Amino acid sequence: MSTSFLVQDAQLPYCKGCGHGLVLRAFGEALESLHLPPAEVAVVTDIGCVGLADALFATPHTVHTTHGRSTAFATGLALADSVLGGARLKPVVMIGDGGAMIGINHLVNAALLNADVTVLVHNNFLFGMTGGQNSAFSPEEFITATTPAGNAVPPLDLAQVLLASRASFVARKITSDRDLSEVIARAIVHPGFAVVEILELCTGFATKWNPLTGAQLKQVAEKAGYELGVMREEKRQTFGAGYKIRSKEVRTRGGQEKTPAKPFVATMQTAQRLVIAGTAGERVQTAATMLGQAAMHCGLHVTQKNDYPVTQGTGFSVSEVILSPEEIFFTGIEEPDAVLVLSGDGAKELERTGVLARVTEETLVLADTDVHLPELPCTIQRFPFRTATGPKNAALAAVAQWLDMTAALPMEVLWFALEERFPKEAESTRASIGKILQTV
Amino acid sequence: MSTRQAEMQRVSRQLVSGNRMVALGAVAAGCRFFSGYPITPSSEIYQTMMEELPRPENAGLALAAPDEISALAYCVGASMSGHKAMTATSGPGWCLMIETLQYALMTETPVVIAVVQRLGPSTGGATQGAQGDVLLTQFCTSGGYTIPVFAPSNARESFELTQAAFWWAERLRTPVVLLSDKEVGMTLESVNVNALDRRPVPERAAFSGIGRYVPYACEGMEEPPLFAPVGGKVKVVATGSAHDREGKLRKNSPEVIELLVHLQAKIAAHAGAMAIYEMDLQEGAETLVVSYGITARAAREAVHRVRATGGKISFLKLMTLFPVATAAIEQAAEGCRRVVVAEENLTGLYASAIQPLPGGCELLRVNGIGNQISPGQILEATERAR
Numbered sequence: 001m002s003t004s005f006l007v008q009d010a011q012l013p014y015c016k017g018c019g020h021g022l023v024l025r026a027f028g029e030a031l032e033s034l035h036l037p038p039a040e041v042a043v044v045t046d047i048g049c050v051g052l053a054d055a056l057f058a059t060p061h062t063v064h065t066t067h068g069r070s071t072a073f074a075t076g077l078a079l080a081d082s083v084l085g086g087a088r089l090k091p092v093v094m095i096g097d098g099g100a101m102i103g104i105n106h107l108v109n110a111a112l113l114n115a116d117v118t119v120l121v122h123n124n125f126l127f128g129m130t131g132g133q134n135s136a137f138s139p140e141e142f143i144t145a146t147t148p149a150g151n152a153v154p155p156l157d158l159a160q161v162l163l164a165s166r167a168s169f170v171a172r173k174i175t176s177d178r179d180l181s182e183v184i185a186r187a188i189v190h191p192g193f194a195v196v197e198i199l200e201l202c203t204g205f206a207t208k209w210n211p212l213t214g215a216q217l218k219q220v221a222e223k224a225g226y227e228l229g230v231m232r233e234e235k236r237q238t239f240g241a242g243y244k245i246r247s248k249e250v251r252t253r254g255g256q257e258k259t260p261a262k263p264f265v266a267t268m269q270t271a272q273r274l275v276i277a278g279t280a281g282e283r284v285q286t287a288a289t290m291l292g293q294a295a296m297h298c299g300l301h302v303t304q305k306n307d308y309p310v311t312q313g314t315g316f317s318v319s320e321v322i323l324s325p326e327e328i329f330f331t332g333i334e335e336p337d338a339v340l341v342l343s344g345d346g347a348k349e350l351e352r353t354g355v356l357a358r359v360t361e362e363t364l365v366l367a368d369t370d371v372h373l374p375e376l377p378c379t380i381q382r383f384p385f386r387t388a389t390g391p392k393n394a395a396l397a398a399v400a401q402w403l404d405m406t407a408a409l410p411m412e413v414l415w416f417a418l419e420e421r422f423p424k425e426a427e428s429t430r431a432s433i434g435k436i437l438q439t440v
Numbered sequence: 441m442s443t444r445q446a447e448m449q450r451v452s453r454q455l456v457s458g459n460r461m462v463a464l465g466a467v468a469a470g471c472r473f474f475s476g477y478p479i480t481p482s483s484e485i486y487q488t489m490m491e492e493l494p495r496p497e498n499a500g501l502a503l504a505a506p507d508e509i510s511a512l513a514y515c516v517g518a519s520m521s522g523h524k525a526m527t528a529t530s531g532p533g534w535c536l537m538i539e540t541l542q543y544a545l546m547t548e549t550p551v552v553i554a555v556v557q558r559l560g561p562s563t564g565g566a567t568q569g570a571q572g573d574v575l576l577t578q579f580c581t582s583g584g585y586t587i588p589v590f591a592p593s594n595a596r597e598s599f600e601l602t603q604a605a606f607w608w609a610e611r612l613r614t615p616v617v618l619l620s621d622k623e624v625g626m627t628l629e630s631v632n633v634n635a636l637d638r639r640p641v642p643e644r645a646a647f648s649g650i651g652r653y654v655p656y657a658c659e660g661m662e663e664p665p666l667f668a669p670v671g672g673k674v675k676v677v678a679t680g681s682a683h684d685r686e687g688k689l690r691k692n693s694p695e696v697i698e699l700l701v702h703l704q705a706k707i708a709a710h711a712g713a714m715a716i717y718e719m720d721l722q723e724g725a726e727t728l729v730v731s732y733g734i735t736a737r738a739a740r741e742a743v744h745r746v747r748a749t750g751g752k753i754s755f756l757k758l759m760t761l762f763p764v765a766t767a768a769i770e771q772a773a774e775g776c777r778r779v780v781v782a783e784e785n786l787t788g789l790y791a792s793a794i795q796p797l798p799g800g801c802e803l804l805r806v807n808g809i810g811n812q813i814s815p816g817q818i819l820e821a822t823e824r825a826r
Contacts, residue, residue, distance in 0.1 A: 042670050054679065055688060061670045062687075063520065064679035066543050072510045076475070076517020081671055083501040084472055084523050089671040106513070109506040243501065247494030289455060289628065296453040296630050304455065304628040310480075310566050329741040331627050331734070332812045 005031045005038060005059055013052040017207070019200020020049055022175040023122055024056060027092070030185035031060070042077055042091045046070040046099035048129045050122045053094055068103025070095050071110050071119055078115045082240025090188055093119040097137035098127045100158055107158075107195070111167035113239040114192040120184065121158060121195060124202035125220075132205030139220055143209040155224050159231055162195050169194035171230040174217045175201070183230060192238050199226075258420050264413040266298035271324035272408055274338045275355055277346025278395050280308055280317040284342065286421065287395035288319035293417040294409055295323040303331045307349075316349035323408065335360055338406075340398040341367040342385060364405065366398050389432045397433045404437050452634045458598040458624040459528075461631065462554050463488035465602030466526050469641045471552070472500040473518035473525040475511045477533060480566040481622040482556035485528035508533035512540040512553065519549045520678060522669035524606055524641065528554035531573050532563055538580045541615050543680040545585055545703060548656070548664055550609035550616075550644060554602070557621040559809065569622035570809060571733050571784040575793065577617045578762050583700070586707045588616045588714060589762040592624055593736040595631045601716070601759055606641045608714055612706050613644060613664035619761065621784075623734040623812060647674060657685045661702045662709035707763060715765035718757040719772055725752040727822050728773050728801070731782040732758045732790065735813045739782050742818035753822065761790065770798040778825050782806040782818050 006028040014020045031041060038059030045051045047067035054062040065073045074091035081089035100107060100121045110117050126144050127133040134144040134151050137158070141150040159172050169190040171183050175198060187194035199217045201207055212220070221228055274291070278284040285306050292302040303322045309315040320333050335358055341347050347367075350356045351374065359365060361377045368385045383401055385394035396418070403411055419426045456464075463485050466474070474493055476486030493500030501518070505511035508529055515525035529537060534555050544551050557573045559565035577589050588608050592598040602618050609616040647653050647666040653674040658665040670676045677687030684695045720743070721728075731739035736757040743755040756772040758765055773779055779801045781791035788805035797803055806813060806821045 039673050039675070040671065052689075054677065059675060061676045062678070063670060063676075064681060064689075066539055066680055069509065069513050069540065069543075072513030073517045073520075075510070076473075076514035076519075077521055077670055078517075079501060079503065079514065080473055080518035080521040080523050084499075084518070085521055085671060089521075105506050106510055109510060113503075239503070243494075243503070248496075292455045292628065292630070296455060299451070299453075300630070302453075302455060302628075302630040305623065306626060306628075308567060328629070329737045329744065330812075330815050331623060331629070331737060332814060334814055334816060 005041070005057060007056050007058045010056050012056070014049060015204040017201060017203040018049070019124055019175040019198070019202070020053070020122060023120060023198050023200065024053060026181035027120065027184055029181035030188060033181065033185050034189060036090060040088045040090055042074070042089060044070045044074040044077070044091050044093045046093070046095035046103070048096040048098060048127065050094050050096045050099070068099045068101075069106060070099065071103055071106040071117065074117045075106065075110045075113065075115045078117045079113070079240060082116060082238060083243050087240065091117050092188060093117060095119060095121055096128075097121065097123040097125060097135045101136040101156065104161065107162060108165040111162050111165035111193045111195070114166070114168055114236050116191060116238055116240070117193055118187045118190070119195045121197040122200060123197050124200045125155075125206055126202055128202045128204055132202070132209070139224055145205065157224070157226060158197055159195070159227065163232060166236070167195055167232065168192040168234050168236045170232045171195070172197045172199070172221070172226060172228050174199045174221070174228070176214050176217070186230070186233065190233065192236055260297055260416055264298045264410055264416070266295065266300055266325070266409050268323065268406075268408040269325065271322060271326065271328070272337050273333045273335070274321045274340065274402065275333060275336045275350065276319045276321065276340045276342070276395055276398065277350050278317055278342030279345040279391070280311070280315050281313045282317065282342065282391045282394065284317040284346070284395045285319050287399050288321045290396060290414065290417040290421055291321055291323070291399045293420065294413040297413050297416060298409055300325060301328050303328045305331050316345040318346060318349055334358065336363055338364040338366070338402055340395065340402060341365070341371050341373060342394045342398060343368065344371055347371050347373055364402065366401055368394060383436055385436065388436045389429070393429050393432060396429065397436055400433050400437060451632045453630040454633050455628045456595050456631050457484060457626055457628050458592060458595045458620055459484035459556065459626060460488050461595045461598035462528065462602045462618060462620065462625070463492060465599035466552070466606065467492050467498055468599070468638045469603040469606035470524050471526050471606065472523040473515060474500070474502040475505040475514040475527055476502070477505050477508045477511045477529065479530045479533045481558055481626050482528040482530045482554065484625070485554055485556070508536040509540060512537045512551070515551050516540060516544050516547075516549050519551050520670045522667070522672070524550070524610065526552040526554065528556065530556050530558045531560045531576070534573060534576065541587070542581050544615040545581060545587070546680045547678045548613040548703070550613050552602070552605045552609050552616050552618060554618040554620060556625040557619065567622065568810065569734060569784065569812065571621055571735065572786070572789070572809070574619065574761060574783070574785070575789045577619055578793070585704050586763050588614065588707065588760070589619050590616070590716065590759060591619045591733045591761050592759065593733050593757065594624065595629050596636065597759060598624065600637050603639050603641065604716060607639070608710075610641050610644045612710060613667065614707065619733065621734050649673065654685050655687045656683060656699060658702065661698070661705040664706055711763035712767060714760050714763060715768055716759040717765050717768045718759070719768060721754040721772060722747070722752045725754040726777045727780060727825065728754040728756060728776040728778070729780045729782065729818065729822070730756045730758065730769070730772070732761055733783070735782045735784050738813050738815045739818055741815035742822070745815060745819060746822065764794055769794060773798050773801050776801055778802040778804055780804045780806060780818065780821055780825070782813050784813050785809060
């Protein structure tokens with residue numbers, strides 16, 4: 001070991017003949033040849049014998065991580081540096097075949113992002129540190145501690161997985177390759193994700209149980225159908241570089257809140273608790289929000305609690321709205337002041353969750369003409385919300401009807417909230433709702 | 441200008457969700473990095489951060505992770521570079537993050553995780569609220585290390601406690617959980633945005649650059665080590681394995697054990713300072729109601745009703761759940777005969793974490809799942825006890 005990146009004359013924590021030492025030397029030579037400032041290199045190690053390498057690095061940063069996750073931590077380092085930092089850091093991951101499999105999702109995502117991370121996969125075909133158990137990379141018929149009769153499962157071709165994951169630099173080498181350090185150096189300088197899988201010997205277990213020598217690694221590769229050498233080396237924009245361009249184009253969704261020319265004044269003196277129930281996708285929650293906005297323009301406190309099934313656009317949609325001159329503590333509704341029912345989906349949900357059972361003689365129940373409801377302690381007042389205004393405006397029509405009957409807020413403030421939310425449709429919506437209000 | 445117009449200008453109410461306020465609180469705290477994975481009911485935090493962080497004034501990075509393990513690992517990597525980082529999830533995703541959370545704890549890497557609870561176990565009920573993860577956020581480490589946990593009960597607190605979470609994460613170099621739930625996270629409510637307490641979080645205490653950097657050396661057991669970024673001028677050694685001050689793996693070394701003790705000691709030493717709560721005590725009250733998160737609102741309402749009818753009752757809302765605000769609980773329970781702990785889970789999880797109660801107070805639990813605990817349920821328990 002004779003590079004300034006590595007600890008001089010370090011005692012390697014590896015078995016005699018172990019491939020890890022050879023990769024380490026090639027990696028050290030590669031760093032040396034690139035003349036990188038050591039402070040711009042972060043060696044990120046995984047778990048296993050390969051994870052003992054940290055102490056062997058004298059000058060670069062070292063981050064020893066959890067099993068399989070090394071690539072993910074390195075990706076975080078690389079992304080933060082590329083967007084928030086100086087875009088100079090070179091994280092290099094040292095991971096084994098076991099770590100590569102348990103963390104394969106991290107490799108795939110780093111490749112897709114084209115994060116500026118280099119991954120050195122130390123493939124010795126088994127788990128060495130834990131006693132020589134088989135891995136997803138063990139060749140067929142390979143003898144390991146857990147495949148005493150020979151491994152029956154074909155080995156993963158990681159390079160192909162990462163090629164399919166759009167990795168911009170992919171190579172597979174053998175420890176004895178004379179150009180190993182040169183290929184590792186190319187991988188490190190490559191701007192973007194680079195992986196070098198290195199086939200190597202585990203002399204602790206693999207060579208004891210299998211007729212395997214360094215010279216035979218090439219045959220192992222051939223038998224597994226593994227391509228050797230640099231398989232891809234192409235330029236592609238890194239995530240960090242792309243982010244800087246795209247972040248200028250982020251826009252905020254939703255409408256624009258306005259300040260009324262003069263403040264609206266609410267007439268209601270005590271809290272009003274409304275339940276609005278309908279069908280998902282029919283603007284039930286939107287109508288509730290417009291009512292909430294209207295109340296806020298009057299200086300009231302508001303809560304809006306929404307409920308819907310796990311699915312997004314089907315089934316029921318229920319909003320519980322509380323409007324109050326005082327601070328609102330409990331956001332649920334024990335006894336509703338008003339229940340607005342726009343569809344059968346909504347009615348069924350109110351019955352199922354017990355809301356209808358909590359309706360009292362005092363509750364104002366406004367329902368669409370065609371909705372079936374059980375007998376309630378109060379009169380059910382019917383309106384043709386759906387047919388007169390269309391399903392998407394039915395909830396807002398019911399809210400307007402409630403305001404018309406209770407005068408809790410001035411009607412004008414609801415139209416103001418409608419204008420804020422849907423400036424283009426506001427006029428026509430208001431006209432169609434107006435027709436219902438006139439018919440009562 | 442009329443008084444009312446002046447009042448309206450001073451009060452600028454917006455209808456916002458707790459989730460949105462977590463995101464805005466994070467930005468206000470100086471969060472620069474967010475990686476997320478969608479999960480109901482926390483997804484809005486992720487979406488809001490994707491909109492907010494790239495803005496020129498925030499100059500941050502928000503991105504999609506392929507899973508929750510990556511989401512937190514990306515944050516930890518970014519934090520190791522010196523940037524304030526956060527992710528958000530719910531119970532099922534939290535389970536996947538625990539491995540990486542422990543890594544953050546061991547490497548003394550600040551990070552904030554917003555956990556918006558839903559009904560469990562397993563995938564449970566995605567759109568149903570619950571307070572069932574309160575002990576899962578706390579006792580998720582090998583060794584039972586205290587993870588600071590802050591629990592908002594409304595949108596405003598979501599904003600303020602997210603800042604507190606960042607403050608303590610950076611101050612003590614530790615992972616911190618912001619524990620929300622579906623009802624706090626997804627309920628929209630009016631918030632006076634002009635009255636929000638904005639507190640940018642200072643940068644973590646950094647190595648001066650003079651002398652040799654020893655990554656895990658700290659001034660006494662109760663202070664975190666000085667920070668140096670991976671990628672900065674001085675060599676950093678970080679490791680999730682049991683290590684000495686240099687970051688070297690050591691077995692059976694007193695120095696390693698000392699550092700493991702330090703990880704707990706630095707949290708315990710600041711427990712008092714970390715305690716955030718709202719105490720509303722009444723002279724002569726025999727009952728104290730203790731609650732947190734969404735249920736604290738029902739508890740507040742119940743207390744309000746008791747007092748409206750001339751009854752006497754004390755109330756304690758805990759916003760710091762861990763480390764347990766022992767002194768506050770002792771003070772609030774003083775002179776009381778019983779303590780009612782209300783929370784939306786099956787067995788009274790947090791109640792079990794604050795036992796034994798001071799002064800031999802009787803513990804009454806108000807629990808339930810599937811619906812928000814109502815003020816009525818809490819009233820019933822307090823009346824039954826009398």
